[in-house]
Amino acid sequence: MPSGGGMCRVSRVDDLHHLPGWHLLGSFPKGDPDGVGSWILHHDGEALLLEIPPGLTVQDVETGLSDEGVGLRYVTASHLHEDHFDPEAWKALEVAYKGTHFIAPSDAGAGSETVLKLGGESLWLIKAPKHSPSDTVTVFRGVAMTGDIELGTLASVNDDVARKVKVESMEFLRRFQERTGYHVHTIVSAHLNDFRQGVNWSSLFEV
Numbered sequence: 001m002p003s004g005g006g007m008c009r010v011s012r013v014d015d016l017h018h019l020p021g022w023h024l025l026g027s028f029p030k031g032d033p034d035g036v037g038s039w040i041l042h043h044d045g046e047a048l049l050l051e052i053p054p055g056l057t058v059q060d061v062e063t064g065l066s067d068e069g070v071g072l073r074y075v076t077a078s079h080l081h082e083d084h085f086d087p088e089a090w091k092a093l094e095v096a097y098k099g100t101h102f103i104a105p106s107d108a109g110a111g112s113e114t115v116l117k118l119g120g121e122s123l124w125l126i127k128a129p130k131h132s133p134s135d136t137v138t139v140f141r142g143v144a145m146t147g148d149i150e151l152g153t154l155a156s157v158n159d160d161v162a163r164k165v166k167v168e169s170m171e172f173l174r175r176f177q178e179r180t181g182y183h184v185h186t187i188v189s190a191h192l193n194d195f196r197q198g199v200n201w202s203s204l205f206e207v
């Protein structure tokens, strides 16, 4: 259970590579300090590929899948900005993985979430536009990948989302645990620059 009165610590980057069920393929484009992570989320033989940044290849994905011995069931991204959703890489994956469900991020208001199952384990895609109209937070195995959503503030690097919608998104995220009864212990941002373990979930969205 959460402890420490809302305190959180920034975790060691090494630990990023040891989150159960979260296989980090790397940061792309390779060598770019502002790159975006791409993960294979997996459980019991089934996988979801999260984030399709420029430079991610079919071979990168194939290697990750075979390392884990899993099949690709879903492909998605946190939002439609080109550093997270590269149309060329997306297309190449569509050609390579015919039976896979491709879930392109869509513009939608706060207040909806999709629950998928990977090997019987729940995975949530939570719509919460704040940084962009298509923002989606992914929750799996107690870890939330927050995309480019800035936590603890209504400010953003752009003004693509109305303040009222941002407030609704933060509130919808804040209530995730009480709504579902599911405990999130770790958060990681798409650019891998915000990684915290032992978080007090609801306090992350106080603005």
Ligand SMILES: [Zn+2]
Pocket (backbone or CB within 6 Å): 079, 081, 131, 132, 148
């Ligand atoms: Zn973005």
